[in-house]
Amino acid sequence: MQFSDFQFFMFLKRLSLIQYKNLASTSFEFDQKINCLVGNNGVGKTNVLDSIYHLAFGKSYFNPITGQNIMHDTEFFVLDGVFEKEERDEKVIVSAKRGQKKIIKRNGKEYDKLSDHVGFIPLVIISPADRDLIIEGSDTRRKFLNNVISQSDKDYLNQVITYTKILSQRNSLLKYFAANKTFDRDTLSIYNDQMIDLGNKIHQKREHFLKKFTPIFKSRYESISSGSEEVNLTYKSQLNEESLEHLFEQNLQKDMAMQYTSIGVHKDDLVMFINDYPVKKFGSQGQQKSFLIALKLAQYDFIKEQSGVNPILLLDDIFDKLDEHRVAKIVDLVTTDQLGQLFISDTHAERTERVVKETSQSYHIFKM
Numbered sequence: 001m002q003f004s005d006f007q008f009f010m011f012l013k014r015l016s017l018i019q020y021k022n023l024a025s026t027s028f029e030f031d032q033k034i035n036c037l038v039g040n041n042g043v044g045k046t047n048v049l050d051s052i053y054h055l056a057f058g059k060s061y062f063n064p065i066t067g068q069n070i071m072h073d074t075e076f077f078v079l080d081g082v083f084e085k086e087e088r089d090e091k092v093i094v095s096a097k098r099g100q101k102k103i104i105k106r107n108g109k110e111y112d113k114l115s116d117h118v119g120f121i122p123l124v125i126i127s128p129a130d131r132d133l134i135i136e137g138s139d140t141r142r143k144f145l146n147n148v149i150s151q152s153d154k155d156y157l158n159q160v161i162t163y164t165k166i167l168s169q170r171n172s173l174l175k176y177f178a179a180n181k182t183f184d185r186d187t188l189s190i191y192n193d194q195m196i197d198l199g200n201k202i203h204q205k206r207e208h209f210l211k212k213f214t215p216i217f218k219s220r221y222e223s224i225s226s227g228s229e230e231v232n233l234t235y236k237s238q239l240n241e242e243s244l245e246h247l248f249e250q251n252l253q254k255d256m257a258m259q260y261t262s263i264g265v266h267k268d269d270l271v272m273f274i275n276d277y278p279v280k281k282f283g284s285q286g287q288q289k290s291f292l293i294a295l296k297l298a299q300y301d302f303i304k305e306q307s308g309v310n311p312i313l314l315l316d317d318i319f320d321k322l323d324e325h326r327v328a329k330i331v332d333l334v335t336t337d338q339l340g341q342l343f344i345s346d347t348h349a350e351r352t353e354r355v356v357k358e359t360s361q362s363y364h365i366f367k368m
Ligand SMILES: Nc1ncnc2c1ncn2[C@@H]1O[C@H](COP(=O)(O)OP(=O)(O)OP(=O)(O)O)[C@@H](O)[C@H]1O
Pocket: 020, 021, 022, 023, 039, 040, 041, 042, 043, 044, 045, 046, 047, 048, 068, 069, 070, 071, 072, 317, 345, 346, 347
């Protein structure tokens, strides 16, 4: 196959890691299509996948605390990846020293803001940790929304970052009022106005996103589940019914008492249903797994459509979720005539090889 015929092919060619979690120093030359990381529990397969995620998003998928990504008893880590994108080499380096700000560079130039990098390397990860999307609080689901939308909308990510900053300033102001038994409507209004402006934009974008995303998700669920159940996603937001301006006014006393902003898009949630019941309470284990895979594959489709690039797909411990037949289907889906690069981690070398062999695509197995 002539990859050069396709303008938007992207893949990770080389990766080298220094002192990233349990990986002291290691490097890889990857296949353009399928890469399998196999080895016993705890050797660091997931850590390699996470380092690829880190290069794309500037942070770990599993542990957002930078210092905890540095190998124990060492002072720094360096991740160095060379991607090929639109026939050009793109060198991305992420490095962190204890107690210092993380540095992200592309082709030798340091980014001022992380948000300038997000979206440059479209990527989706499917991992057992995704179950947090169902079982954990709304924060996890907002992060999911933010992650998908910001891969194709830089303004959105900046809006969320600024909104969060102003929210924390507004909360500090509420605390200051309480501590000093004072109140200053004018100063509060300055924060309110900024939050209203940004909150409305964020709300609109989330709403718009879910309109497009939900049908993709439903059709993905249908194709991977054997059952005939109906699934749905709905966007829950205080702003669905009322304007933020009005809500701030209505909740002023409450916010003053709590010393915290109880209203806004930082309270949004994504509600997941199976046959009209919340999947968290009423979905079987198998249904929940299918739900999560469908969510992630829909994310893959959506990003692909928005960016024109096949995202890199990381399948972490996928056999934990699906049988071989279903994994084969996913591998096929991503790697056949379309041009996606895929990384799979598994404890069983033979099982993985059996599945990837079936695709008749090029692959490389890395024994760790
Ligand atoms: N900062 C760190 N320094 C040193 N080791 C770390 C650090 N963070 C995590 N680890 C270790 O990395 C090890 C390997 O993790 P990883 O999840 O990558 O293994 P794995 O090969 O994917 O295993 P499994 O098959 O069980 O999923 C764990 O033992 C963990 O304790």
